[in-house]
Amino acid sequence: MTEVYIPSCLRPIDSTGLKNLSEQGKANPETIKTLKSKTVLEGQFKNLNYIRGLDPIIVDEPPGLLGEDTAPNPSEMALLSLGSCLSVGIQANATARGIPLHKLEIELEGDINITAVWGTGDIDPNKLLGVREVRAFFTIEADCSKEELEDLVQHATKWSPVANTYINKVPVKPHLVS
The missing domain is CATH 2.20.25 (N-terminal domain of TfIIb)
Incomplete structure:
Protein backbone atom coordinates (compact mmCIF):
# COMPACT_ATOMS: atom_id res chain seq x y z
CA MET A 1 0.00 0.00 0.00
CA THR A 2 1.36 3.44 -0.94
CA GLU A 3 2.14 5.82 1.91
CA VAL A 4 0.19 9.05 1.71
CA TYR A 5 1.01 12.32 3.44
CA ILE A 6 -1.59 13.14 6.06
CA PRO A 7 -1.47 16.52 7.80
CA SER A 8 -1.15 16.48 11.60
CA CYS A 9 -4.61 18.01 12.01
CA LEU A 10 -7.52 16.87 9.85
CA ARG A 11 -9.74 19.53 8.27
CA PRO A 12 -12.98 19.52 10.28
CA ILE A 13 -16.50 19.44 8.86
CA ASP A 14 -19.14 22.07 9.56
CA SER A 15 -20.69 20.93 12.85
CA THR A 16 -23.66 23.29 12.45
CA GLY A 17 -24.32 21.93 8.97
CA LEU A 18 -24.07 18.39 10.34
CA LYS A 19 -26.56 19.22 13.10
CA ASN A 20 -28.96 20.69 10.51
CA LEU A 21 -28.67 17.55 8.33
CA SER A 22 -29.27 15.38 11.39
CA GLU A 23 -32.38 17.34 12.34
CA GLN A 24 -33.72 17.09 8.77
CA GLY A 25 -33.26 13.31 8.89
CA LYS A 26 -35.08 13.08 12.21
CA ALA A 27 -37.92 15.30 10.97
CA ASN A 28 -38.36 13.34 7.71
CA PRO A 29 -37.30 9.75 8.41
CA GLU A 30 -39.03 8.32 5.31
CA THR A 31 -37.13 10.51 2.81
CA ILE A 32 -35.53 8.55 -0.05
CA LYS A 33 -33.06 10.12 -2.49
CA THR A 34 -32.52 8.58 -5.91
CA LEU A 35 -28.86 8.43 -6.95
CA PRO A 72 -9.63 0.46 -10.45
CA ASN A 73 -11.97 -2.34 -11.50
CA PRO A 74 -15.66 -2.36 -10.51
CA SER A 75 -15.14 -4.51 -7.42
CA GLU A 76 -12.24 -2.31 -6.29
CA MET A 77 -14.45 0.76 -6.80
CA ALA A 78 -17.08 -0.82 -4.55
CA LEU A 79 -14.39 -1.45 -1.92
CA LEU A 80 -13.05 2.10 -2.09
CA SER A 81 -16.62 3.40 -1.90
CA LEU A 82 -17.02 1.44 1.31
CA GLY A 83 -13.80 2.88 2.72
CA SER A 84 -14.86 6.42 1.85
CA CYS A 85 -18.33 5.91 3.32
CA LEU A 86 -16.88 4.54 6.56
CA SER A 87 -14.47 7.48 6.70
CA VAL A 88 -17.32 9.98 6.23
CA GLY A 89 -19.33 8.22 8.95
CA ILE A 90 -16.45 8.26 11.40
CA GLN A 91 -15.74 11.93 10.71
CA ALA A 92 -19.44 12.85 11.09
CA ASN A 93 -19.88 10.88 14.31
CA ALA A 94 -16.60 12.12 15.78
CA THR A 95 -17.77 15.66 15.07
CA ALA A 96 -21.18 14.99 16.62
CA ARG A 97 -19.47 13.55 19.71
CA GLY A 98 -16.95 16.40 19.98
CA ILE A 99 -13.97 14.12 19.26
CA PRO A 100 -11.18 15.85 17.30
CA LEU A 101 -9.59 13.49 14.76
CA HIS A 102 -5.88 13.78 13.95
CA LYS A 103 -5.54 10.76 11.69
CA LEU A 104 -7.97 8.40 9.99
CA GLU A 105 -6.91 5.62 7.65
CA ILE A 106 -8.93 2.59 6.64
CA GLU A 107 -7.43 -0.39 4.87
CA LEU A 108 -9.90 -2.83 3.35
CA GLU A 109 -9.50 -6.35 2.05
CA GLY A 110 -12.28 -8.08 0.15
CA ASP A 111 -12.41 -11.73 -0.89
CA ILE A 112 -14.09 -12.41 -4.23
CA ASN A 113 -14.41 -15.50 -6.42
CA ILE A 114 -13.99 -14.44 -10.07
CA THR A 115 -14.18 -17.87 -11.70
CA ALA A 116 -17.61 -17.15 -13.21
CA VAL A 117 -15.82 -14.63 -15.50
CA TRP A 118 -18.91 -12.40 -15.83
CA GLY A 119 -21.09 -15.42 -16.68
CA THR A 120 -18.74 -16.92 -19.29
CA GLY A 121 -16.76 -19.23 -16.96
CA ASP A 122 -17.82 -21.51 -14.14
CA ILE A 123 -21.52 -20.72 -13.87
CA ASP A 124 -22.55 -23.34 -11.35
CA PRO A 125 -26.04 -22.14 -10.31
CA ASN A 126 -25.08 -22.66 -6.64
CA LYS A 127 -22.03 -20.41 -6.89
CA LEU A 128 -22.10 -17.40 -4.59
CA LEU A 129 -20.91 -14.35 -6.51
CA GLY A 130 -19.64 -11.03 -5.29
CA VAL A 131 -17.44 -10.11 -2.40
CA ARG A 132 -17.82 -12.78 0.30
CA GLU A 133 -16.05 -11.01 3.17
CA VAL A 134 -14.59 -7.59 3.82
CA ARG A 135 -12.02 -6.95 6.52
CA ALA A 136 -11.63 -3.32 7.60
CA PHE A 137 -8.56 -2.12 9.51
CA PHE A 138 -8.89 1.32 11.09
CA THR A 139 -5.96 3.49 12.17
CA ILE A 140 -7.34 6.44 14.09
CA GLU A 141 -5.61 9.05 16.20
CA ALA A 142 -8.04 11.18 18.20
CA ASP A 143 -8.47 12.91 21.50
CA CYS A 144 -10.43 10.11 23.21
CA SER A 145 -10.05 6.63 24.69
CA LYS A 146 -9.63 3.41 22.74
CA GLU A 147 -13.08 2.33 23.94
CA GLU A 148 -14.63 5.50 22.51
CA LEU A 149 -12.86 4.85 19.20
CA GLU A 150 -14.12 1.26 19.13
CA ASP A 151 -17.68 2.48 19.71
CA LEU A 152 -17.22 5.14 17.03
CA VAL A 153 -16.05 2.55 14.47
CA GLN A 154 -18.87 0.12 15.29
CA HIS A 155 -21.51 2.86 15.17
CA ALA A 156 -20.23 4.33 11.88
CA THR A 157 -20.15 0.86 10.32
CA LYS A 158 -23.69 0.06 11.47
CA TRP A 159 -25.06 3.27 9.91
CA SER A 160 -22.92 3.34 6.74
CA PRO A 161 -25.12 3.27 3.60
CA VAL A 162 -22.39 1.49 1.63
CA ALA A 163 -21.68 -1.04 4.40
CA ASN A 164 -25.40 -1.76 4.48
CA THR A 165 -25.35 -2.27 0.72
CA TYR A 166 -22.79 -5.02 1.31
CA ILE A 167 -24.62 -6.42 4.35
CA ASN A 168 -28.23 -6.36 3.11
CA LYS A 169 -29.76 -7.89 0.01
CA VAL A 170 -30.42 -5.17 -2.54
CA PRO A 171 -32.49 -6.05 -5.60
CA VAL A 172 -30.96 -5.11 -8.94
CA LYS A 173 -33.67 -4.73 -11.58
CA PRO A 174 -32.30 -4.70 -15.15
CA HIS A 175 -34.44 -3.08 -17.89
CA LEU A 176 -33.39 -3.02 -21.55
CA VAL A 177 -34.20 0.46 -22.90
CA SER A 178 -33.36 -0.08 -26.56
Missing part, protein backbone atom coordinates in the same frame (compact mmCIF):
# COMPACT_ATOMS: atom_id res chain seq x y z
CA LYS A 36 -28.08 8.37 -10.66
CA SER A 37 -25.09 7.50 -12.79
CA LYS A 38 -24.41 6.76 -16.45
CA THR A 39 -21.77 4.31 -17.66
CA VAL A 40 -20.41 4.49 -21.21
CA LEU A 41 -18.12 1.75 -22.52
CA GLU A 42 -15.08 3.30 -24.21
CA GLY A 43 -13.76 -0.02 -25.47
CA GLN A 44 -12.18 -3.23 -24.22
CA PHE A 45 -13.24 -3.10 -20.52
CA LYS A 46 -12.65 0.62 -19.95
CA ASN A 47 -15.76 2.54 -18.87
CA LEU A 48 -16.44 6.24 -18.34
CA ASN A 49 -18.86 6.83 -15.49
CA TYR A 50 -20.78 10.07 -15.11
CA ILE A 51 -22.29 11.33 -11.86
CA ARG A 52 -23.93 14.74 -11.46
CA GLY A 53 -21.81 17.29 -13.37
CA LEU A 54 -18.48 15.81 -12.33
CA ASP A 55 -15.67 14.74 -14.64
CA PRO A 56 -16.01 11.10 -15.71
CA ILE A 57 -14.71 8.44 -13.35
CA ILE A 58 -12.79 5.76 -15.20
CA VAL A 59 -13.24 2.10 -14.31
CA ASP A 60 -11.14 -0.58 -15.99
CA GLU A 61 -9.88 -4.10 -15.37
CA PRO A 62 -6.31 -5.23 -14.69
CA PRO A 63 -4.44 -7.17 -17.40
CA GLY A 64 -5.23 -10.48 -15.65
CA LEU A 65 -8.89 -9.72 -16.35
CA LEU A 66 -8.18 -8.55 -19.93
CA GLY A 67 -8.24 -4.82 -19.16
CA GLU A 68 -5.80 -1.98 -19.80
CA ASP A 69 -5.09 -1.40 -16.07
CA THR A 70 -5.84 2.35 -16.32
CA ALA A 71 -8.08 2.52 -13.25
Whole structure:
Protein backbone atom coordinates (compact mmCIF):
# COMPACT_ATOMS: atom_id res chain seq x y z
CA MET A 1 0.00 0.00 0.00
CA THR A 2 1.36 3.44 -0.94
CA GLU A 3 2.14 5.82 1.91
CA VAL A 4 0.19 9.05 1.71
CA TYR A 5 1.01 12.32 3.44
CA ILE A 6 -1.59 13.14 6.06
CA PRO A 7 -1.47 16.52 7.80
CA SER A 8 -1.15 16.48 11.60
CA CYS A 9 -4.61 18.01 12.01
CA LEU A 10 -7.52 16.87 9.85
CA ARG A 11 -9.74 19.53 8.27
CA PRO A 12 -12.98 19.52 10.28
CA ILE A 13 -16.50 19.44 8.86
CA ASP A 14 -19.14 22.07 9.56
CA SER A 15 -20.69 20.93 12.85
CA THR A 16 -23.66 23.29 12.45
CA GLY A 17 -24.32 21.93 8.97
CA LEU A 18 -24.07 18.39 10.34
CA LYS A 19 -26.56 19.22 13.10
CA ASN A 20 -28.96 20.69 10.51
CA LEU A 21 -28.67 17.55 8.33
CA SER A 22 -29.27 15.38 11.39
CA GLU A 23 -32.38 17.34 12.34
CA GLN A 24 -33.72 17.09 8.77
CA GLY A 25 -33.26 13.31 8.89
CA LYS A 26 -35.08 13.08 12.21
CA ALA A 27 -37.92 15.30 10.97
CA ASN A 28 -38.36 13.34 7.71
CA PRO A 29 -37.30 9.75 8.41
CA GLU A 30 -39.03 8.32 5.31
CA THR A 31 -37.13 10.51 2.81
CA ILE A 32 -35.53 8.55 -0.05
CA LYS A 33 -33.06 10.12 -2.49
CA THR A 34 -32.52 8.58 -5.91
CA LEU A 35 -28.86 8.43 -6.95
CA LYS A 36 -28.08 8.37 -10.66
CA SER A 37 -25.09 7.50 -12.79
CA LYS A 38 -24.41 6.76 -16.45
CA THR A 39 -21.77 4.31 -17.66
CA VAL A 40 -20.41 4.49 -21.21
CA LEU A 41 -18.12 1.75 -22.52
CA GLU A 42 -15.08 3.30 -24.21
CA GLY A 43 -13.76 -0.02 -25.47
CA GLN A 44 -12.18 -3.23 -24.22
CA PHE A 45 -13.24 -3.10 -20.52
CA LYS A 46 -12.65 0.62 -19.95
CA ASN A 47 -15.76 2.54 -18.87
CA LEU A 48 -16.44 6.24 -18.34
CA ASN A 49 -18.86 6.83 -15.49
CA TYR A 50 -20.78 10.07 -15.11
CA ILE A 51 -22.29 11.33 -11.86
CA ARG A 52 -23.93 14.74 -11.46
CA GLY A 53 -21.81 17.29 -13.37
CA LEU A 54 -18.48 15.81 -12.33
CA ASP A 55 -15.67 14.74 -14.64
CA PRO A 56 -16.01 11.10 -15.71
CA ILE A 57 -14.71 8.44 -13.35
CA ILE A 58 -12.79 5.76 -15.20
CA VAL A 59 -13.24 2.10 -14.31
CA ASP A 60 -11.14 -0.58 -15.99
CA GLU A 61 -9.88 -4.10 -15.37
CA PRO A 62 -6.31 -5.23 -14.69
CA PRO A 63 -4.44 -7.17 -17.40
CA GLY A 64 -5.23 -10.48 -15.65
CA LEU A 65 -8.89 -9.72 -16.35
CA LEU A 66 -8.18 -8.55 -19.93
CA GLY A 67 -8.24 -4.82 -19.16
CA GLU A 68 -5.80 -1.98 -19.80
CA ASP A 69 -5.09 -1.40 -16.07
CA THR A 70 -5.84 2.35 -16.32
CA ALA A 71 -8.08 2.52 -13.25
CA PRO A 72 -9.63 0.46 -10.45
CA ASN A 73 -11.97 -2.34 -11.50
CA PRO A 74 -15.66 -2.36 -10.51
CA SER A 75 -15.14 -4.51 -7.42
CA GLU A 76 -12.24 -2.31 -6.29
CA MET A 77 -14.45 0.76 -6.80
CA ALA A 78 -17.08 -0.82 -4.55
CA LEU A 79 -14.39 -1.45 -1.92
CA LEU A 80 -13.05 2.10 -2.09
CA SER A 81 -16.62 3.40 -1.90
CA LEU A 82 -17.02 1.44 1.31
CA GLY A 83 -13.80 2.88 2.72
CA SER A 84 -14.86 6.42 1.85
CA CYS A 85 -18.33 5.91 3.32
CA LEU A 86 -16.88 4.54 6.56
CA SER A 87 -14.47 7.48 6.70
CA VAL A 88 -17.32 9.98 6.23
CA GLY A 89 -19.33 8.22 8.95
CA ILE A 90 -16.45 8.26 11.40
CA GLN A 91 -15.74 11.93 10.71
CA ALA A 92 -19.44 12.85 11.09
CA ASN A 93 -19.88 10.88 14.31
CA ALA A 94 -16.60 12.12 15.78
CA THR A 95 -17.77 15.66 15.07
CA ALA A 96 -21.18 14.99 16.62
CA ARG A 97 -19.47 13.55 19.71
CA GLY A 98 -16.95 16.40 19.98
CA ILE A 99 -13.97 14.12 19.26
CA PRO A 100 -11.18 15.85 17.30
CA LEU A 101 -9.59 13.49 14.76
CA HIS A 102 -5.88 13.78 13.95
CA LYS A 103 -5.54 10.76 11.69
CA LEU A 104 -7.97 8.40 9.99
CA GLU A 105 -6.91 5.62 7.65
CA ILE A 106 -8.93 2.59 6.64
CA GLU A 107 -7.43 -0.39 4.87
CA LEU A 108 -9.90 -2.83 3.35
CA GLU A 109 -9.50 -6.35 2.05
CA GLY A 110 -12.28 -8.08 0.15
CA ASP A 111 -12.41 -11.73 -0.89
CA ILE A 112 -14.09 -12.41 -4.23
CA ASN A 113 -14.41 -15.50 -6.42
CA ILE A 114 -13.99 -14.44 -10.07
CA THR A 115 -14.18 -17.87 -11.70
CA ALA A 116 -17.61 -17.15 -13.21
CA VAL A 117 -15.82 -14.63 -15.50
CA TRP A 118 -18.91 -12.40 -15.83
CA GLY A 119 -21.09 -15.42 -16.68
CA THR A 120 -18.74 -16.92 -19.29
CA GLY A 121 -16.76 -19.23 -16.96
CA ASP A 122 -17.82 -21.51 -14.14
CA ILE A 123 -21.52 -20.72 -13.87
CA ASP A 124 -22.55 -23.34 -11.35
CA PRO A 125 -26.04 -22.14 -10.31
CA ASN A 126 -25.08 -22.66 -6.64
CA LYS A 127 -22.03 -20.41 -6.89
CA LEU A 128 -22.10 -17.40 -4.59
CA LEU A 129 -20.91 -14.35 -6.51
CA GLY A 130 -19.64 -11.03 -5.29
CA VAL A 131 -17.44 -10.11 -2.40
CA ARG A 132 -17.82 -12.78 0.30
CA GLU A 133 -16.05 -11.01 3.17
CA VAL A 134 -14.59 -7.59 3.82
CA ARG A 135 -12.02 -6.95 6.52
CA ALA A 136 -11.63 -3.32 7.60
CA PHE A 137 -8.56 -2.12 9.51
CA PHE A 138 -8.89 1.32 11.09
CA THR A 139 -5.96 3.49 12.17
CA ILE A 140 -7.34 6.44 14.09
CA GLU A 141 -5.61 9.05 16.20
CA ALA A 142 -8.04 11.18 18.20
CA ASP A 143 -8.47 12.91 21.50
CA CYS A 144 -10.43 10.11 23.21
CA SER A 145 -10.05 6.63 24.69
CA LYS A 146 -9.63 3.41 22.74
CA GLU A 147 -13.08 2.33 23.94
CA GLU A 148 -14.63 5.50 22.51
CA LEU A 149 -12.86 4.85 19.20
CA GLU A 150 -14.12 1.26 19.13
CA ASP A 151 -17.68 2.48 19.71
CA LEU A 152 -17.22 5.14 17.03
CA VAL A 153 -16.05 2.55 14.47
CA GLN A 154 -18.87 0.12 15.29
CA HIS A 155 -21.51 2.86 15.17
CA ALA A 156 -20.23 4.33 11.88
CA THR A 157 -20.15 0.86 10.32
CA LYS A 158 -23.69 0.06 11.47
CA TRP A 159 -25.06 3.27 9.91
CA SER A 160 -22.92 3.34 6.74
CA PRO A 161 -25.12 3.27 3.60
CA VAL A 162 -22.39 1.49 1.63
CA ALA A 163 -21.68 -1.04 4.40
CA ASN A 164 -25.40 -1.76 4.48
CA THR A 165 -25.35 -2.27 0.72
CA TYR A 166 -22.79 -5.02 1.31
CA ILE A 167 -24.62 -6.42 4.35
CA ASN A 168 -28.23 -6.36 3.11
CA LYS A 169 -29.76 -7.89 0.01
CA VAL A 170 -30.42 -5.17 -2.54
CA PRO A 171 -32.49 -6.05 -5.60
CA VAL A 172 -30.96 -5.11 -8.94
CA LYS A 173 -33.67 -4.73 -11.58
CA PRO A 174 -32.30 -4.70 -15.15
CA HIS A 175 -34.44 -3.08 -17.89
CA LEU A 176 -33.39 -3.02 -21.55
CA VAL A 177 -34.20 0.46 -22.90
CA SER A 178 -33.36 -0.08 -26.56
